[in-house]
Amino acid sequence: MLEIKDLHVNVNGKPILKGLNLTMGEGEVHCIMGPNGSGKSTLSQVLAGRDAYEITGGSVTFRGKDLLEQEPHERAGEGLFLAFQYPVEIPGVSGNQFLRAALNAVRQYRGEDELDAAQMMKVFRERAKQAKIDLASLKRSVNEGFSGGEKKRNEMLQMAILEPRLAVLDEVDSGLDIDALKIVSDAVNAMRSAQRSFLVITHYQRLLNHIVPDHIHVLVDGQIVKSGGKELALELEEKGYAWVEEHTNTVAG
Amino acid sequence: MSTLTVHNKLHEDFSQNSGAGPAALRPLREQAFARFAATGFPTTRDEAWRFTSTRALTQVDWQRADQQAQSQLDDLKATVAHHALKDVAATTLVFVNGFLREDLSQRRLPAGVRLLSLADAAQEDWFSEYYAVADAETASALPALNTALADSATVLVLDAEARLENPLEIIHLSCGISPHRATFPRTMVVAKPMAEATVLETFIGSGGEAYWQNSVSQLHLADGARVTHVLAELATEQAFHTHATFAHLSRDSKLVSENMLIGGALARNDIHVNLNGPGAEAHINGLFLGHARQHLDNHVVVRHNEPHGCSFQNFRGILDDKAHGVFTGRIFVAQDAQKTDSAQSNRNLLLSDEARIDTKPQLEIYADDVKCAHGATTGQLNQDALFYLQSRGMAPDAARNFLIYAFAHELIEKLAIRELREHLEAVLVERFGQAGALAPEA
Ligand SMILES: Nc1ncnc2c1ncn2[C@@H]1O[C@H](COP(=O)(O)OP(=O)(O)O)[C@@H](O)[C@H]1O
Ligand SMILES: [Mg+2]
Numbered sequence: 001m002l003e004i005k006d007l008h009v010n011v012n013g014k015p016i017l018k019g020l021n022l023t024m025g026e027g028e029v030h031c032i033m034g035p036n037g038s039g040k041s042t043l044s045q046v047l048a049g050r051d052a053y054e055i056t057g058g059s060v061t062f063r064g065k066d067l068l069e070q071e072p073h074e075r076a077g078e079g080l081f082l083a084f085q086y087p088v089e090i091p092g093v094s095g096n097q098f099l100r101a102a103l104n105a106v107r108q109y110r111g112e113d114e115l116d117a118a119q120m121m122k123v124f125r126e127r128a129k130q131a132k133i134d135l136a137s138l139k140r141s142v143n144e145g146f147s148g149g150e151k152k153r154n155e156m157l158q159m160a161i162l163e164p165r166l167a168v169l170d171e172v173d174s175g176l177d178i179d180a181l182k183i184v185s186d187a188v189n190a191m192r193s194a195q196r197s198f199l200v201i202t203h204y205q206r207l208l209n210h211i212v213p214d215h216i217h218v219l220v221d222g223q224i225v226k227s228g229g230k231e232l233a234l235e236l237e238e239k240g241y242a243w244v245e246e247h248t249n250t251v252a253g
Numbered sequence: 254m255s256t257l258t259v260h261n262k263l264h265e266d267f268s269q270n271s272g273a274g275p276a277a278l279r280p281l282r283e284q285a286f287a288r289f290a291a292t293g294f295p296t297t298r299d300e301a302w303r304f305t306s307t308r309a310l311t312q313v314d315w316q317r318a319d320q321q322a323q324s325q326l327d328d329l330k331a332t333v334a335h336h337a338l339k340d341v342a343a344t345t346l347v348f349v350n351g352f353l354r355e356d357l358s359q360r361r362l363p364a365g366v367r368l369l370s371l372a373d374a375a376q377e378d379w380f381s382e383y384y385a386v387a388d389a390e391t392a393s394a395l396p397a398l399n400t401a402l403a404d405s406a407t408v409l410v411l412d413a414e415a416r417l418e419n420p421l422e423i424i425h426l427s428c429g430i431s432p433h434r435a436t437f438p439r440t441m442v443v444a445k446p447m448a449e450a451t452v453l454e455t456f457i458g459s460g461g462e463a464y465w466q467n468s469v470s471q472l473h474l475a476d477g478a479r480v481t482h483v484l485a486e487l488a489t490e491q492a493f494h495t496h497a498t499f500a501h502l503s504r505d506s507k508l509v510s511e512n513m514l515i516g517g518a519l520a521r522n523d524i525h526v527n528l529n530g531p532g533a534e535a536h537i538n539g540l541f542l543g544h545a546r547q548h549l550d551n552h553v554v555v556r557h558n559e560p561h562g563c564s565f566q567n568f569r570g571i572l573d574d575k576a577h578g579v580f581t582g583r584i585f586v587a588q589d590a591q592k593t594d595s596a597q598s599n600r601n602l603l604l605s606d607e608a609r610i611d612t613k614p615q616l617e618i619y620a621d622d623v624k625c626a627h628g629a630t631t632g633q634l635n636q637d638a639l640f641y642l643q644s645r646g647m648a649p650d651a652a653r654n655f656l657i658y659a660f661a662h663e664l665i666e667k668l669a670i671r672e673l674r675e676h677l678e679a680v681l682v683e684r685f686g687q688a689g690a691l692a693p694e695a
Binding site for chain 2: 048049050071072073075076077081082084087088089090091092093098099101102103105106109158162
């Protein structure tokens with residue numbers, strides 16, 4: 001499904017990802033944890049195709065194709081979805097208009113017929129129901145004036161409607177109160193399936209009480225320094241990132 | 254005066270025709286023409302015309318368009334049908350080259366609402382006071398030239414409490430083969446106390462020749478009257494259009510002025526709003542969409558003369574290629590106009606490195622207890638937003654179009670006439686991108 005090999009990425013000439021390796025299978029949920037500034041958002045933005053990042057080495061294969069060769073919209077068409085850490089406000093268009101345009105673009109890429117407004121509405125309703133998310137936010141301008149929680153919930157709604165094969169969730173839990181966190185994680189859990197993988201990126205162990213991953217990786221300074229099962233989260237919580245960093249240093253030294 | 258040696262034909266026209274028409278008009282016309290003769294065309298030395306040169310306009314020996322030059326009735330009907338409102342049973346007046354064409358027009362007026370010819374209006378007791386006021390209100394002599402040469406007009410009179418349910422639609426079409434044809438459309442709305450009306454003025458042209466429309470609209474709102482005036486400037490891209498709207502608002506009246514500058518090589522739209530009674534309210538909104546080498550100038554002057562008035566200006570421009578946009582908005586608050594609440598916003602989107610905008614607010618405040626907010630922003634498409642849309646599956650072009658649409662849509666969605674909203678959205682698609690990504694709300 002996704003294979004990242006020895007990925008090196010610079011931002012403004014400064015190395016941020018320094019040889020990152022990650023392999024995910026279909027239907028798997030992986031979690032990347034890491035301290036601030038370790039390169040979590042850089043990884044997710046590079047996967048989605050933001051051009052401000054300079055890839056200096058390595059490769060990424062997504063569903064058998066070279067991901068780094070593809071334009072952002074082609075990646076979406078192939079089934080990649082990024083839930084942004086900071087979703088962007090788009091005043092002037094409603095969520096409905098936005099998602100209609102997006103879903104039709106993705107359908108067109110996949111060789112499917114475009115849907116008209118009525119068919120769209122039906123799809124939106126079904127998928128929102130499946131993900132247990134309220135559709136009301138789609139009447140408002142995209143993310144404009146949304147609280148942090150509303151923005152994250154809206155990302156989940158978009159995910160449910162676009163039905164990706166791989167969803168990368170960049171700190172989808174940050175800044176949420178417990179109710180919002182439950183809505184977001186319920187949506188993810190409802191959408192888990194054998195065909196859909198998740199790369200859940202977080203700073204906090206708390207999220208893993210709600211979304212139970214198959215694998216956990218610890219990202220420090222642009223590299224994955226430790227991987228394991230869900231028990232790794234507990235260990236991290238107990239000992240903190242400093243423990244991994246020290247641990248890595250002793251291994252490296 | 255060089256202006257007049259160049260503009261021989263207008264001069265001749267005036268000397269031959271000023272004697273015609275109703276006697277009440279003659280002195281007004283003569284004064285107006287004398288004003289134009291003395292002042293000439295505005296130049297960039299005039300503060301109000303700093304960013305707009307009339308050079309190209311002054312180099313043509315304009316000639317009043319004649320009735321004979323009209324094309325076939327069928328062509329006209331098709332052109333008019335294309336632009337006319339379709340789904341409201343409006344009263345539609347069609348002026349072709351300045352001549353009212355009853356065969357293309359239709360009237361459905363409720364009780365208490367009258368449409369007068371210029372000659373009939375000249376008999377009304379308010380006429381000379383209202384009609385000439387336009388000429389004195391601006392430093393530019395272009396409205397005076399309209400007064401001197403307009404020999405037809407739309408005069409809409411609403412009796413007290415009368416209500417015009419559907420918009421009055423006035424289509425000003427310039428057509429024919431003369432490359433130097435000029436027309437002088439004139440509209441007056443006289444709304445008595447508590448009367449209500451919406452008036453849409455559409456300016457269009459046909460053919461590839463340059464032409465000039467120099468138009469004036471006057472809106473007189475008595476106490477509690479409500480008038481919405483919509484200007485859709487859809488001239489051809491060889492055309493010149495200079496327009497001035499003058500609005501006078503009495504106590505508790507409300508004006509909505511919507512201004513769309515879409516066509517024209519040069520389009521200049523003056524909007525002068527005078528809040529002359531306490532509690533008057535004015536909403537002045539505009540959208541200008543420029544591409545190629547178009548020059549689109551919005552010039553707004555709001556005068557708060559009485560207390561408790563409010564005025565809100567909201568203008569948005571989208572400029573591509575080498576288009577040049579101008580927004581100058583002046584808010585004047587007289588010493589007596591306490592508790593004035595006024596705001597002005599101009600936001601612009603530049604789609605090319607060679608597009609240009611000059612935007613300038615000007616506040617002149619003599620009262621001490623007022624709210625006066627203004628802001629202008631100019632920017633390009635937001636890169637974060639573009640990436641966000643692309644990450645959701647939209648190709649780069651589609652994402653760009655979507656953002657342009659979104660920017661304009663914030664203004665378009667508030668427009669009074671639904672069909673005009675749809676028309677503008679179609680113009681956006683045609684001008685700035687392919688239809689695919691634009692998904693108007695169903
Ligand atoms: N656009 C940028 N310009 C400059 N530095 C950046 C940019 N984006 C990220 N960085 C730097 O890259 C490093 C990793 O950032 P980021 O990937 O956002 O980390 P995380 O998401 O793990 O907190 C940080 O040191 C950050 O300052
Ligand atoms: Mg981050």
